[in-house]
Amino acid sequence: MVVDVSSHDVLLVGGGGAGLRAAIAVAEFNPKLSVAVVSKVYPMRSHTVSAEGGAAGAVAADDSLDEHAYDTVSGGDWLCDQDAVELFVDEAPKELLQMEHWGCPWSRTPDGRIAVRSFGGMKKKRTWFASDKTGFHMLHTLFQTSLKYDPIVRYDEWFVTTLLVDDGRVQGVVALELMSGKIQAITAKAVILCTGGCGKVFPFTTNANIKNGDGMALAFWAGAPLKDMEFVQYHPTGLPFTGILITEAARSEGGYLVNKDGYRYLQDYDLGKPQPEPVLRSMELGPRDRLSQAFIKEEERGRTIEGPHGHVVNLDLRHLGEEKIDSRIPFVRELCRKYQNIDPVREMIPVRPVIHYAMGGVHTNKDGATPVEGLFAAGEVACVSINGANRLGSNSLPELLVFGARAGVAAASFASDQEAPSSHVMAQANDERRRLEERYLRKTGGTERIATIRKEMQATMEEGAGIYRNGEALQKSTDKLRELQDRFQNILIEDDSRTFNTELTSALELAYMLEVAASIVQCGLNRTESRGAHQRTDFPGRDDDNFLAHSLVYRNDDGSSRIEYLPVTITRWPPSERVYGK
Amino acid sequence: MHLTLRVWRQKDAWDPGGFQTYSTTDVSTDMSFLETLDLVNEDLILKGEDPIAFDHDCREGICGTCGIVIDGHPHGPLPATTTCQLHMRLFNDGDTITVEPWRARAFPVIKDLVVDRRSLDRIIAAGGYISVSTGRAPEAIAIPVPMDTTEMAMDAASCIGCGACVAACPNASAMLFTAAKVAHLGLLPQGQPEGYDRVLNMVTAMDDEMFGACTNTGECEAACPKKIFIKWIARMNRDHVMATILSRPTTRRAHGVSSRAALTDR
Numbered sequence: 001m002v003v004d005v006s007s008h009d010v011l012l013v014g015g016g017g018a019g020l021r022a023a024i025a026v027a028e029f030n031p032k033l034s035v036a037v038v039s040k041v042y043p044m045r046s047h048t049v050s051a052e053g054g055a056a057g058a059v060a061a062d063d064s065l066d067e068h069a070y071d072t073v074s075g076g077d078w079l080c081d082q083d084a085v086e087l088f089v090d091e092a093p094k095e096l097l098q099m100e101h102w103g104c105p106w107s108r109t110p111d112g113r114i115a116v117r118s119f120g121g122m123k124k125k126r127t128w129f130a131s132d133k134t135g136f137h138m139l140h141t142l143f144q145t146s147l148k149y150d151p152i153v154r155y156d157e158w159f160v161t162t163l164l165v166d167d168g169r170v171q172g173v174v175a176l177e178l179m180s181g182k183i184q185a186i187t188a189k190a191v192i193l194c195t196g197g198c199g200k201v202f203p204f205t206t207n208a209n210i211k212n213g214d215g216m217a218l219a220f221w222a223g224a225p226l227k228d229m230e231f232v233q234y235h236p237t238g239l240p241f242t243g244i245l246i247t248e249a250a251r252s253e254g255g256y257l258v259n260k261d262g263y264r265y266l267q268d269y270d271l272g273k274p275q276p277e278p279v280l281r282s283m284e285l286g287p288r289d290r291l292s293q294a295f296i297k298e299e300e301r302g303r304t305i306e307g308p309h310g311h312v313v314n315l316d317l318r319h320l321g322e323e324k325i326d327s328r329i330p331f332v333r334e335l336c337r338k339y340q341n342i343d344p345v346r347e348m349i350p351v352r353p354v355i356h357y358a359m360g361g362v363h364t365n366k367d368g369a370t371p372v373e374g375l376f377a378a379g380e381v382a383c384v385s386i387n388g389a390n391r392l393g394s395n396s397l398p399e400l401l402v403f404g405a406r407a408g409v410a411a412a413s414f415a416s417d418q419e420a421p422s423s424h425v426m427a428q429a430n431d432e433r434r435r436l437e438e439r440y441l442r443k444t445g446g447t448e449r450i451a452t453i454r455k456e457m458q459a460t461m462e463e464g465a466g467i468y469r470n471g472e473a474l475q476k477s478t479d480k481l482r483e484l485q486d487r488f489q490n491i492l493i494e495d496d497s498r499t500f501n502t503e504l505t506s507a508l509e510l511a512y513m514l515e516v517a518a519s520i521v522q523c524g525l526n527r528t529e530s531r532g533a534h535q536r537t538d539f540p541g542r543d544d545d546n547f548l549a550h551s552l553v554y555r556n557d558d559g560s561s562r563i564e565y566l567p568v569t570i571t572r573w574p575p576s577e578r579v580y581g582k
Numbered sequence: 583m584h585l586t587l588r589v590w591r592q593k594d595a596w597d598p599g600g601f602q603t604y605s606t607t608d609v610s611t612d613m614s615f616l617e618t619l620d621l622v623n624e625d626l627i628l629k630g631e632d633p634i635a636f637d638h639d640c641r642e643g644i645c646g647t648c649g650i651v652i653d654g655h656p657h658g659p660l661p662a663t664t665t666c667q668l669h670m671r672l673f674n675d676g677d678t679i680t681v682e683p684w685r686a687r688a689f690p691v692i693k694d695l696v697v698d699r700r701s702l703d704r705i706i707a708a709g710g711y712i713s714v715s716t717g718r719a720p721e722a723i724a725i726p727v728p729m730d731t732t733e734m735a736m737d738a739a740s741c742i743g744c745g746a747c748v749a750a751c752p753n754a755s756a757m758l759f760t761a762a763k764v765a766h767l768g769l770l771p772q773g774q775p776e777g778y779d780r781v782l783n784m785v786t787a788m789d790d791e792m793f794g795a796c797t798n799t800g801e802c803e804a805a806c807p808k809k810i811f812i813k814w815i816a817r818m819n820r821d822h823v824m825a826t827i828l829s830r831p832t833t834r835r836a837h838g839v840s841s842r843a844a845l846t847d848r
Contacts, residue, residue, distance in 0.1 A: 045639040045647045103712050103767050105736040112726025136644055137739055147707040208640050244642050338667040
């Protein structure tokens, strides 16, 4: 049996914020190009929908692009490429305004202007927001806007299993239609990966179940390097057990973080002195890496609260009052009431750090292009890098707009003068179908359970690559992951049905995650310094002499991998100390 | 807690379907409704039976994926709650709970509790966007919009598109959904130029999808997990009358609209 094929000019993998923004950019750049959006979920279910707090863009009278750039660079512990950051802060407000023109209901001030709120690590108020459902409103706006372009064709609930590469050029994908189980080739002259992050390699995360690092693994297998994978962000305020995020906006509106004695403990960790009103770049509005690290120190001192699901501290919003909570952060109240059965108007919210974001990803340039011809990436799956060693809250939504649009234009421009995909890729597509059938669908006799391997992977990631790391634990995780890779070859697949075979997709996702997890610990082990979200207890200082550089992990032909380092681009802000609370 | 679930099982769109009864123990009051279904499914998988298909994704009440009729109520009996937000503390030990898919002609069942809601997308595709080119103004906050207007637009835009309003309506009407989408853009200044075309085209698309008419029953508002107001329907009806009288439709979905408008067009 030969696989079916459909052909387009530009193909997007992922239909979230970055994917839809890129699709619109392609359609606007060249209306003659046919655009395919291939997503394993219906686009409106993409994880952009969960973003709450807001999107940064310097527009206030007292703000400037330079200040936004400096906050981003220092927040990223000088691992950001400053040329990319300068471009990003310049384009961010324009993109946010474009969203306004497309109908995004940004919150406004009483005099009718765009309202901006403060956010962690930002020295000025510059975070645009739509209540505390910013990602939801942005995604709806992008989705509804994408529906007006006829050349955009959607493949909803299609799962991409591999990239088709011939002659060093990416020329499409093989995908599985979940509803029918059909395996099909979808060829294209350019492919943009917009699959988001990989939070699910860890046990406790704000990320949805669909965040398995799909695009990272696909790119890696196609020959593109992954960059700065060791930098994984813990968000300081997640609800215990569910991992549901309590947005940073709760703190920017004035929430306090207190330990078991009701003490605002952040004052003990070089983050400033407590004031009744929120102070920018200080205390609860410090950067996420520092706040999460402070939690661990506080736990070591025995000053956290023991709960049924591990230690927590409290987020106190009671002094804000019901009116402010309902008008500025209503979703926080809704989440607490529905999932935690508490009312933040009257009770404190138990929180603990939770895996939230991957600073690293597929290595791209400022146009979203990877080193592999015809392959682009944008959004969390990519690493440009504007986030460096620690992303600031509210930089990721504008990032997916700015770089989604840039990648869309670059891919459209590339596709406009490319030949149609070569016939060789069809042979590859048939090989891929055979691989899927032999390794998964018709596989018999395995003994390893998918859920067991996944659980062990998540446990070893938390053990080795948590908030504080050391060489010994990272080495142990490396060994463990290698063992899990071997055991994965012997997995048990009982479901041989074609319709919505979730066991098959779980197995494919586990393969992606094992690859991504290995790159995280490998880069973490190799980076013998502490910077931003990567804290080594055995190498506590930042080492600019050796590590003012991006980690690039490449796949060797024999399946092993190697790490190379690429110097950070410094334009105007030479490395210095990160100072908060002053 | 011990519960008995009567669950609608249907192999595909052509299967007549029917209820099957499952009993489950070990349900904790802290579990969500979806986690209870997970529990039943784990059991079914162990027994080698086909698990119950149901839609779910974010499990934090924002994505609009989940949607089940529980004891006759879309998303269950609690107001302003999605299925994933519904927790078992609402039920009592020994309860029997009836679980069904959304039922509407425009939402064919795909399998068990999963229905095809793409008809809602097609309503949006008929006009739920801004296509006038507004360019990129140099100063982002130079064009003020009254805060009240934005807040109202945001309330309307809070629709997650789950389809509970359709499932609750005795006529399976999508008026609340369509009205919310029309109101969101119709309230904002950038939505004004296409206002009349939008309402005509989206209402036509809604009718084309075989959604029923509105008879002011109000079940939609009661079932909506995001508290979308029924007043948007009144607003849409008003806009539709105005548009029918005043508009000279020019857009691509002009069929069905043009004949009505032609009556008033000199």
